[in-house]
Every structure is written in structure tokens, then in C-alpha cells.
Amino acid sequence: MFLQTNGVRVMTSRKIWGCIGVVILIIVWWLFSLLFSDLVIASPLQTGVGLLRLLNENEFWGHFGITLYRFVVSLFLGALMGLVLGIWAGFEERVKWLLEPLNWILMTLPPVVLVMVSMIWFGMGSLQTIFVTSLLIFPLIYANTIAGIKAIDEGLIEMAQVYHASHSQMIRQVYLPGVYGPLFAAMGLSAGMGIRIVVLAEVLGASKGIGHAFSLARANIDTPALFAWILVCLFLGGGINGLLFAPLKRHLQHWREQE
Amino acid sequence: MIQLNHASKSYGSKVVLQDICLNLNKGDVVGLLGPSGSGKSTILGLIAKVIQPDRGGCGTASDHIGYVFQDHRLLPWKTALENVLFALEATSDKSSQSNMKQRARKALTDVGLEKATHYFPKQLSGGMCQRVSIARAFAIEPDILLLDEPLSALDSSRRSSILADLKRMIRQRPDMAVIYVTHNRNELADIVKYTYEISGGQLLLADKSI
Numbered sequence: 068m069f070l071q072t073n074g075v076r077v078m079t080s081r082k083i084w085g086c087i088g089v090v091i092l093i094i095v096w097w098l099f100s101l102l103f104s105d106l107v108i109a110s111p112l113q114t115g116v117g118l119l120r121l122l123n124e125n126e127f128w129g130h131f132g133i134t135l136y137r138f139v140v141s142l143f144l145g146a147l148m149g150l151v152l153g154i155w156a157g158f159e160e161r162v163k164w165l166l167e168p169l170n171w172i173l174m175t176l177p178p179v180v181l182v183m184v185s186m187i188w189f190g191m192g193s194l195q196t197i198f199v200t201s202l203l204i205f206p207l208i209y210a211n212t213i214a215g216i217k218a219i220d221e222g223l224i225e226m227a228q229v230y231h232a233s234h235s236q237m238i239r240q241v242y243l244p245g246v247y248g249p250l251f252a253a254m255g256l257s258a259g260m261g262i263r264i265v266v267l268a269e270v271l272g273a274s275k276g277i278g279h280a281f282s283l284a285r286a287n288i289d290t291p292a293l294f295a296w297i298l299v300c301l302f303l304g305g306g307i308n309g310l311l312f313a314p315l316k317r318h319l320q321h322w323r324e325q326e
Numbered sequence: 327m328i329q330l331n332h333a334s335k336s337y338g339s340k341v342v343l344q345d346i347c348l349n350l351n352k353g354d355v356v357g358l359l360g361p362s363g364s365g366k367s368t369i370l371g372l373i374a375k376v377i378q379p380d381r382g383g384c385g386t387a388s389d390h391i392g393y394v395f396q397d398h399r400l401l402p403w404k405t406a407l408e409n410v411l412f413a414l415e416a417t418s419d420k421s422s423q424s425n426m427k428q429r430a431r432k433a434l435t436d437v438g439l440e441k442a443t444h445y446f447p448k449q450l451s452g453g454m455c456q457r458v459s460i461a462r463a464f465a466i467e468p469d470i471l472l473l474d475e476p477l478s479a480l481d482s483s484r485r486s487s488i489l490a491d492l493k494r495m496i497r498q499r500p501d502m503a504v505i506y507v508t509h510n511r512n513e514l515a516d517i518v519k520y521t522y523e524i525s526g527g528q529l530l531l532a533d534k535s536i
Binding site: 225226228231232236241247322323 | 374376389391393395397399401402403404412413415416417446448462466
């Protein structure tokens with residue numbers, strides 16, 4: 068008897084409700100744009116026209132490319148640090164206790180403060196942006212990796228020990244697959260958080276990138292461009308999540324969908 | 327093959343095993359009876375070296391130990407075939423991947439799961455999962471087989487067919503030392519040489535079948 072359930076139906080229903088949510092948001096946005104001046108809120112149509120205008124400008128791809136580069140490198144570095152130290156701390160309580168103060172500081176520190184300090188240390192540009200973003204992504208991945216390690220069924224670990232599984236086999240085949248769930252949940256959150264911090268760091272301390280373009284649009288009171296850049300940020304965060312993390316998660320966790 | 331030498335084990339103030347001695351040779355098949363929490367699984371843990379005795383010693387002549395747990399303990403992210411391969415990769419001496427796959431498939435065929443090799447535990451019934459767990463234990467060609475209440479989590483309709491397969495597979499490996507832990511004395515019929523009972527931390531010979 069092979070068990071089958073309705074996983075596909077749930078996914079379809081989820082997508083439909085998600086689309087309805089997007090439509091409601093656009094309608095609410097459009098209604099607010101009717102209530103306020105064009106300088107305060109650009110309508111969805113004006114934003115669309117603003118986006119097309121941006122796409123035709125040569126500078127757009129320069130700003131977009133540099134932000135994408137900073138965003139991807141920061142995510143990679145933050146995730147790598149969080150994963151490696153999270154696995155280590157998951158096994159060794161002393162490492163967890165040792166890293167607790169740093170983790171607490173990074174969770175508590177306002178991002179803008181870290182941006183200011185890193186501007187003094189690294190000046191303006193990619194280095195400070197990547198430094199701040201990866202450092203602020205780290206605690207999210209770190210905490211979720213530890214939670215994943217702790218949540219692995221002890222019975223499975225005992226089974227692996229009975230069969231004399233090597234350390235490498237334990238990490239590759241027991242611990243890593245066990246942490247994929249919480250890890251990818253954290254990666255999804257990191258994608259959203261990462262784009263927010265990269266743009267913030269660029270607004271304050273970069274002469275190129277989406278954040279810098281935001282500053283220019285605000286200075287020029289170009290509200291449609293400002294709103295168009297917001298859409299670009301959403302596409303960037305959502306794109307990384309939808310085109311990279313979600314397929315990767317589906318691939319690594321396909322056993323969960325075999326219900 | 328297995329030697330427990332005056333082994334004792336306590337958890338906090340609770341003495342679970344006290345001065346236990348047990349000597350099993352090649353081909354010995356013994357039953358171990360006792361109520362829940364009496365220390366039956368602790369004895370198996372000592373033999374499998376996942377539990378250390380507080381006093382005394384425990385030695386085995388081989389590290390090739392097959393273990394069937396009460397719950398199947400299959401890795402949920404691996405298919406039936408991959409679960410069996412996991413144990414083979416961990417215990418096998420430098421066998422090639424294709425050789426290991428062949429052995430894993432044969433073990434699954436022996437338990438009647440030749441058509442379920444690519445299914446994940448979630449897609450299998452409890453009885454099928456336990457069959458995969460049995461296949462995993464036999465695939466490594468163990469010198470010692472530890473069965474920790476292998477049927478207790480299953481409904482009665484599945485028990486008899488799995489028990490029959492289990493007995494057949496044990497008989498096919500006459501050199502293997504087996505300890506079968508159970509609540510149910512009937513499961514031990516026709517197969518065990520001795521039956522031990524554990525009570526108050528002591529191991530007592532309850533029955534000699536042959």
C-alpha cells in the first residue's frame with residue numbers, strides 16, 4: 068500500500084489565494100493614489116510608466132547589477148557563516164554560549180548604526196554594504212541552523228551510530244538534510260531582509276546601486292521613479308527567493324512533497 | 327560472539343542493570359523477555375556500543391551488528407533503497423557503489439519490497455517501513471542481530487507475516503548470533519535456543535528450548 072495525499076491541490080489553492088492577495092494590494096494602492104497628490108503616492112499606472120522609463124535608461128542596469136551583486140554576495144557570506152557556526156554550535160554547547168553575546172548584539176543593533184560604523188571603517192561602496200548585510204543575515208541563519216540540529220530525531224542519530232556512520236556521512240546524510248527545513252525558511256526571510264539592508268546601506272553609504280538611485284529620485288521628487296524602484300526591490304528579493312531558494316528547497320526536500 | 331561481563335548500568339538513582347553476565351556464541355539465538363523499562367533495550371544498547379556500562383564490560387567479536395528498532399528509524403529524506411544503502415555505506419569495506427546497490431536491492435527483495443525501492447518512508451505503511459528496517463539490518467550481512475521489539479508497533483494482521491519472514495531470514499544465516507527482545511513469548515517459538523528474563527536488573531534464564 069503506497070500512501071498518496073493531496074499536496075498538489077494545497078499548492079494550487081495557495082497560489083490562487085496569493086494572487087488574490089496581490090490584486091487586493093494593488094486595488095488598495097490605486098485607491099490611496101486617488102486620495103493623495105501624485106507627488107505623495109504614484110498610482111500603479113504612473114509607477115508602471117516610471118518603470119518602463121527606468122528600464123530604457125542606461126544607468127538602470129548599472130544600479131541594478133551592483134545591488135544584485137552586493138545582495139547575492141551578502142546572502143552567500145551570511146548564510147555560510149550562519150550555517151558553519153550554527154552546525155558547530157548545534158553540536159557543541161560551549162561554542163553556542165561563546166557566540167551568544169555576538170548573536171544578541173547583531174540581533175539587537177539597529178542596522179543604521181552598523182551602516183554608520185562600517186562607513187567609517189570601510190568608506191562608501193560595496194565592501195561596507197556587503198559587510199553590514201552579511202553580518203545582519205548571519206544571526207537568522209545561525210539560530211535556525213541550531214534549531215534544525217536540535218530538532219533532529221535522536222533515534223535517527225542512534226541508528227546511525229549503531230551502523231558506525233562516519234562523521235562525514237552523519238553530516239551529509241543525517242544532519243544537513245535535517246536542517247534544510249529551518250534553513251530554507253530562514254533563507255527566505257534573509258532574502259527579504261537582505262534587500263532591505265543592502266538598499267539602506269546604499270542609501271547612506273554608496274554612490275551606485277538601487278539605494279543610491281532611491282536617493283536621487285527622492286532628491287528630484289520623482290515619485291513614479293521612487294515607486295518603480297520599490298517594485299524593482301520587490302522583484303529582486305522575490306526573484307532570488309522564487310528562482311533560487313524555492314527550487315533548491317523543492318529539490319532538496321522533495322521527500323516532504325511525496326505525501 | 328557477545329560477552330557481557332558483570333555489566334551494570336544506572337540512570338540517575340534508578341538501577342537498570344546489575345551485574346549482568348551473558349555469553350553468546352556464533353549461531354546462538356536467544357530471547358529476552360521483561361516488562362517495559364526493565365532494561366532490555368539497555369542490554370542491546372551496551373552490545374551495540376551506543377550505551378556505556380557504569381561497571382563491568384561488554385565485548386563483541388564483530389562490529390557487523392544489525393539492529394531492528396521498535397520504531398523503524400528510517401531516514402525520512404531517503405528512499406527505501408537509500409536507507410538500506412546508508413547502513414551498507416557505513417559498515418561496508420570498500421565495496422563499489424554498484425555492488426552495494428545490488429546488495430541493498432537483494433535485501434529489499436528478501437523482505438518482499440522489490441517494487442518499493444524508490445518510495446520514501448512517508449509513502450509506505452508502518453509494516454513496510456519495518457520491513458525496510460529489517461532489510462537494512464540484514465543487508466550488512468551481520469554477525470550479530472539485535473531485534474528490539476520489532477513487531478510491537480505493528481497491528482496484529484501484519485505481525486505474523488513479518489515474523490515468518492524474520493524467522494526464515496534468521497535461519498538462512500546459521501552463524502549469526504541473535505538477541506530477540508519482546509514482550510510476547512509466542513514470538514520466540516521455534517526459533518530461540520534460550521529465553522532470558524530480566525527482572526529487578528538481573529538477567530535470569532527463563533527457558534531452554536533445545
